[in-house]
Amino acid sequence: AIQLTQSPSSLSASVGDRVTITCRASQGISSALAWYQQKPGKAPKLLIYDASSLESGVPSRFSGSGSGTDFTLTISSLQPEDFATYYCQQFNSYPLTFGPGTKVDIK
């Protein structure tokens, strides 16, 4: 199975900060990567698919990049509603796998 690692596992940031989260795959997955946001007590929400495509309705401050094994989710200017846990997910091969998550909280 393809393993995904995320770094950092948690971070503290302020409103307006630029935030970058990294996801690394244990083998190449082309661009078959998605990013999700999950708030406490809520279902995950799709932000980015195919590594860099912004899901409809998601604010443009969210962006994704990368291919192969290294991927990045960037929030250009952190907003109060962005404090949440972020997960990457690969869909290159079965079993589909998720990264362990990155928790973004308020500094």
Add this chain to the structure above:
Amino acid sequence: EVQLVQSGAEVKKPGESLKISCKGSGYSFTSYWIGWVRQMPGKGLEWMGIIYPGDSDTRYSPSFQGQVTISADKSISTAYLQWSSLKASDTAMYYCARGNWAALAHFDYWGQGTLVTVSS
């Protein structure tokens, strides 16, 4: 509007059986894969398996193969996740989520989750 509506919270005893559901609406239910994802208390997301309601083609994660059964009834646009003998370690939130026409895909719509508690 695409919606996935899951059945309500369950409290069960070890050894009991359970079947939870996920009803899709607002789209062609038979044309999109539906996946199931587990989230244990305070933990991350784990992909369990996926089903294509059009022909019931099903794939399982090796971690869950033999532990659960995924099925679907396309006549009522509903997917299911079932256990024949629950364990305390099955206590978790379970989400269904819509993939797309391809078996390997991201999930664009999610159900609200079904909390399963297994305790003696």
